Amino acid sequence: xxxxxxxxxEAKWQAIWEERGTFRPRxxxxxxxxxxxxxxxxxxxxxxxxxxRNYTIGDVVARYKKACGFNVMHPMGWDAFGxxxxxxxxxxxxxxxxxxxxxxxxxRGQLQLLGLSYDWSRELATCDPDYYKHEQRMFLEFLxxxxxxxxxxxxxxxxxxxxxxANEQVIDGRGxxxxxxxxxxxxTQWFLRITEFADDLLESIxxxxxxxxxxxxxxxxxxxxxVGARMSFKVEGRDERLVVFTTRPxxxxxxxxxxxxxxxxxxxSLARNDSDMAGFIAECRKLGTSEEAIETAEKRGYDxxxxxxxxxxxxxxxxxxxxxxxxxxxxxxxxFGCPAHDQRDxxxxxxxxxxxxxxxxPPGLKVLxxxxxxxxxxxERARFDRDPVQTLADGRSVFHxxxxxxxxxxxxxxxxxxxxxxxxxRLSVNRAKDIAVAALADRxxxxxxxxxxxxxxxxxxxxxxGCPIPVMxxxxxxxxxxxxxxxxxxxxxxxxxxxxxxxLENHPTWKYTTCPHTGQKAVRETDTFDTFLESSWYFARFCxxxxxxxxxxxxxGYWLPVxxxxxxxxxxxxxxxxxxxxxxxxQRCGYPVGKEPFAGLMTQGMVCHETYQGPxxxxxxxxxxxHRDGRLIRIADGAPVTVGRLEKMSKSRKNVIGLESVVDxxxxxxxxxxxxxxxxxxxxxxxxxxxxxGAWRYVNRLWRLVDEPAxxxxxxxxxxxxxxxxxxxxxxxxxxxxLQAVGEDFExxxxxxxxxxxxxxSGLIADFTGTGTGSESAWxxxxxxxxxxxxxxxxxxxxxxxxxxxxxxxxxLADTPWPVVDAALTVEDRVTIAxxxxxKLRATLDLPRDMPKDEAEQAALADPGVVxxxxxxxxxxxxxxxxxxVNVVA
RNA sequence: GCCCCCUUGGCGGAAUCUGGUAGACGCAACGGACUUAAAAUCCGUUUUCCGGAAGGAAGUGCCGGUUCGAGUCCGGCAGGGGGCACCA
Numbered sequence: 001x002x003x004x005x006x007x008x009x010e011a012k013w014q015a016i017w018e019e020r021g022t023f024r025p026r027x028x029x030x031x032x033x034x035x036x037x038x039x040x041x042x043x044x045x046x047x048x049x050x051x052x053r054n055y056t057i058g059d060v061v062a063r064y065k066k067a068c069g070f071n072v073m074h075p076m077g078w079d080a081f082g083x084x085x086x087x088x089x090x091x092x093x094x095x096x097x098x099x100x101x102x103x104x105x106x107x108r109g110q111l112q113l114l115g116l117s118y119d120w121s122r123e124l125a126t127c128d129p130d131y132y133k134h135e136q137r138m139f140l141e142f143l144x145x146x147x148x149x150x151x152x153x154x155x156x157x158x159x160x161x162x163x164x165x166a167n168e169q170v171i172d173g174r175g176x177x178x179x180x181x182x183x184x185x186x187x188t189q190w191f192l193r194i195t196e197f198a199d200d201l202l203e204s205i206x207x208x209x210x211x212x213x214x215x216x217x218x219x220x221x222x223x224x225x226x227v228g229a230r231m232s233f234k235v236e237g238r239d240e241r242l243v244v245f246t247t248r249p250x251x252x253x254x255x256x257x258x259x260x261x262x263x264x265x266x267x268x269s270l271a272r273n274d275s276d277m278a279g280f281i282a283e284c285r286k287l288g289t290s291e292e293a294i295e296t297a298e299k300r301g302y303d304x305x306x307x308x309x310x311x312x313x314x315x316x317x318x319x320x321x322x323x324x325x326x327x328x329x330x331x332x333x334x335x336f337g338c339p340a341h342d343q344r345d346x347x348x349x350x351x352x353x354x355x356x357x358x359x360x361x362p363p364g365l366k367v368l369x370x371x372x373x374x375x376x377x378x379x380e381r382a383r384f385d386r387d388p389v390q391t392l393a394d395g396r397s398v399f400h401x402x403x404x405x406x407x408x409x410x411x412x413x414x415x416x417x418x419x420x421x422x423x424x425x426r427l428s429v430n431r432a433k434d435i436a437v438a439a440l441a442d443r444x445x446x447x448x449x450x451x452x453x454x455x456x457x458x459x460x461x462x463x464x465x466g467c468p469i470p471v472m473x474x475x476x477x478x479x480x481x482x483x484x485x486x487x488x489x490x491x492x493x494x495x496x497x498x499x500x501x502x503x504l505e506n507h508p509t510w511k512y513t514t515c516p517h518t519g520q521k522a523v524r525e526t527d528t529f530d531t532f533l534e535s536s537w538y539f540a541r542f543c544x545x546x547x548x549x550x551x552x553x554x555x556x557g558y559w560l561p562v563x564x565x566x567x568x569x570x571x572x573x574x575x576x577x578x579x580x581x582x583x584x585x586x587q588r589c590g591y592p593v594g595k596e597p598f599a600g601l602m603t604q605g606m607v608c609h610e611t612y613q614g615p616x617x618x619x620x621x622x623x624x625x626x627h628r629d630g631r632l633i634r635i636a637d638g639a640p641v642t643v644g645r646l647e648k649m650s651k652s653r654k655n656v657i658g659l660e661s662v663v664d665x666x667x668x669x670x671x672x673x674x675x676x677x678x679x680x681x682x683x684x685x686x687x688x689x690x691x692x693x694g695a696w697r698y699v700n701r702l703w704r705l706v707d708e709p710a711x712x713x714x715x716x717x718x719x720x721x722x723x724x725x726x727x728x729x730x731x732x733x734x735x736x737x738x739l740q741a742v743g744e745d746f747e748x749x750x751x752x753x754x755x756x757x758x759x760x761x762s763g764l765i766a767d768f769t770g771t772g773t774g775s776e777s778a779w780x781x782x783x784x785x786x787x788x789x790x791x792x793x794x795x796x797x798x799x800x801x802x803x804x805x806x807x808x809x810x811x812x813l814a815d816t817p818w819p820v821v822d823a824a825l826t827v828e829d830r831v832t833i834a835x836x837x838x839x840k841l842r843a844t845l846d847l848p849r850d851m852p853k854d855e856a857e858q859a860a861l862a863d864p865g866v867v868x869x870x871x872x873x874x875x876x877x878x879x880x881x882x883x884x885x886v887n888v889v890a
Numbered sequence: 891g892c893c894c895c896c897u898u899g900g901c902g903g904a905a906u907c908u909g910g911u912a913g914a915c916g917c918a919a920c921g922g923a924c925u926u927a928a929a930a931u932c933c934g935u936u937u938u939c940c941g942g943a944a945g946g947a948a949g950u951g952c953c954g955g956u957u958c959g960a961g962u963c964c965g966g967c968a969g970g971g972g973g974c975a976c977c978a
């Protein structure tokens with residue numbers, strides 16, 4: 001019995017693909033293009049088998065689309081700037097560049113082991129000055145276009161590492177690496193004006209039809225459009241006005257206070273003469289931004305002593321507080337508080353004894369005054385703390401706000417009347433909002449406004465291993481962009497990681513320069529860009545990776561957008577939103593790109609593995625443990641091992657399976673098959689040794705099926721016989737049905753189903769081999785085996801090529817088109833029809849296809865099983881669904 | 891708190907879009923063949939219950955609805971997962 005030698009075979013075909021340039025497409029306007037891309041990796045060390053899932057999925061799509069006749073581009077590169085390189089530099093005394101390029105070398109070799117259909121001639125690394133010089137130019141153009149700016153803002157500051165941390169690098173209020181409590185610090189930072197495109201980014205999500213709904217929803221929520229009003233209050237005794245944003249202008253009559261953020265300019269100016277107030281503001285700033293801190297933080301306020309004047313009732317005064325729950329970064333940094341209809345405002349009002357005045361409630365209820373509510377028995381009164389709507393013991397349905405705000409926005413009854421603009425009762429909340437806005441506008445006290453949750457993108461990082469921001473600051477304080485002809489501003493190589501802080505800041509000479517216009521002394525910007533900038537345009541650079549400018553118009557015009565992008569859900573917002581913004585910004589600056597970078601998106605699930613812990617609680621690698629006498633033990637000393645839960649493969653838990661260990665023992669095709677067959681791609685997948693063995697069994701079964709065919713096959717290209725024996729015809733039908741279905745499965749990323757169908761067909765072919773005779777059967781067998789190999793090809797490309805060659809072909813499988821499906825064969829001429837009696841299955845009938853309804857009905861009623869189930873009862877009605885089911889109702 | 895998704899055998903999953911034979915395909919398990927033995931390979935069984943069999947009953951998290959017919963559609967509940975979050 002022959003056994004598949006994957007070692008030789010995989011190396012052989014990888015060399016042939018490379019040598020023939022099988023996967024190196026050129027721009028060809030006569031052919032339809034297809035651009036497949038997997039999110040490029042950060043070169044952090046070694047890939048494990050979990051990483052391979054992403055690349056395998058992309059490879060199946062790329063190879064399948066190529067077989068379908070598309071001009072396929074499938075590139076790969078390296079997201080090469082980032083913090084881990086600096087950590088390694090500090091820990092191991094190795095230069096970040098050396099560490100990065102060594103990792104790239106190792107990981108490139110690992111990817112090549114997998115036999116992925118990459119065009120390696122397009123490879124790029126973002127830390128290469130030839131790459132980032134274009135980014136520096138883009139930034140300067142953004143600056144000219146007003147899309148980049150510098151401002152002071154509050155940031156997460158890690159006092160141990162002396163750097164800003166991104167929000168996602170702050171875990172429970174502490175730096176993810178140092179463990180130090182993060183401080184809020186005001187720093188001058190560079191920002192990209194992503195909010196400029198907030199509306200377009202939101203609106204265009206609708207056009208991304210081949211994105212998962214989940215991701216579209218997450219971006220919608222992230223952008224967070226809120227429709228409401230900006231209102232301006234007179235401040236008693238002062239010239240300035242207080243501007244607030246609200247989504248509920250209809251509740252303005254219920255306002256009982258105003259509150260401003262601790263960082264609000266008004267608060268800052270008042271605090272200059274009030275040390276108590278300044279102390280309160282400082283405390284607010286200390287408050288952590290972690291989830292936990294926010295949840296447990298008490299609503300606190302500081303009365304400024306100022307009052308705002310109610311726009312509709314000039315006699316009413318609303319005290320202005322500084323409040324710790326108002327954010328300067330959202331809206332105008334100021335609110336009006338309407339306790340009856342907002343829970344936070346209610347908590348605040350109860351704490352500071354402010355009035356609670358409901359202005360709307362569900363229609364038909366009696367509203368209890370505070371005095372009336374007080375008069376109720378304590379137990380009944382307390383019920384209002386949970387729900388403002390209650391039915392009292394005497395049967396009355398009443399409304400009174402206790403400690404739960406009424407924020408329902410269904411049909412409402414309002415207690416106020418904005419003149420001839422309104423009916424006084426039973427308004428829809430949306431209509432009431434419009435009326436309130438119109439009334440505010442009449443009094444010159446407000447206008448409709450839209451606010452987004454989205455904030456501008458802070459891109460400054462106090463790090464070395466990133467793209468330098470190409471500006472300098474003259475002695476007189478003026479910011480000067482580095483002239484285009486002086487780009488790139490390269491990172492210095494000689495750096496010292498022993499001193500704390502940013503090595504660029506500490507470098508003895510690098511930052512000192514002169515103004516190109518005046519010759520004055522100047523210092524360079526020592527911050528570098530957030531590494532998300534590099535990943536915001538790399539997919540476009542792949543179109544023309546050697547071009548002297550960032551993009552070659554013809555290449556970009558032909559290849560973009562990416563037709564199919566594949567990556568993890570963790571980038572649902574960050575990278576995918578930044579890239580959408582970047583394309584818009586580039587387009588505005590005249591670059592030849594469209595506004596949507598990724599026409600299709602698929603987010604694959606994680607690869608998980610059991611975790612193992614020794615008696616001391618330390619994590620163990622899977623290869624450190626084994627089953628012995630039904631127990632799991634540590635190989636080294638026989639100590640018992642605890643099996644932990646299934647978790648994403650990660651170095652920290654040690655539940656990783658090395659990519660080489662799989663490829664060495666079973667070959668890359670077997671590993672790829674496991675990654676494709678065990679779960680739908682968007683769901684998590686559990687990696688198991690038995691799954692791998694099962695895939696290996698199939699690889700060999702397929703090998704033997706083709707390598708030792710039961711009949712002597714006619715040469716390739718032999719014309720089809722005119723007639724086939726029944727068994728051969730049945731096989732041909734199944735072959736064409738499977739080709740059709742597997743093609744559809746590939747289109748829809750249903751690789752697990754494609755594998756199931758291919759395995760099913762393999763079983764049928766194996767059975768056929770034993771029974772068929774004659775040249776017609778041999779021809780049908782060749783057709784079936786070829787179809788099998790073609791379908792397996794995108795998933796197991798080395799095995800596919802080898803079998804294709806053994807079938808006598810000289811053209812590569814990778815260059816072989818997907819077969820034309822014979823539509824006449826995909827339709828069965830007989831169908832199995834289920835027969836139900838009163839909805840329960842009683843028989844199945846094998847009938848000719850498209851049998852007239854009355855004949856099918858007769859056949860069903862004649863079936864002995866049906867007769868038995870009817871038990872002599874009269875048939876009341878028969879429902880016949882052609883080619884599917886007959887339901888007899890008795 | 892707001893928004894979204896999921897729940898099918900011992901396990902991964904199919905059938906869900908478009909209501910029409912629930913459990914494809916695989917893993918694991920059990921039984922068997924081959925072998926001195928093992929590995930490899932092959933064959934069979936495998937939702938549960940009753941039955942020797944033929945056959946029958948129940949069954950897709952729970953409760954209810956629509957329908958000749960519901961895993962699939964609608965309403966409610968429970969459990970699990972995810973996103974956002976002092977966002978006014």
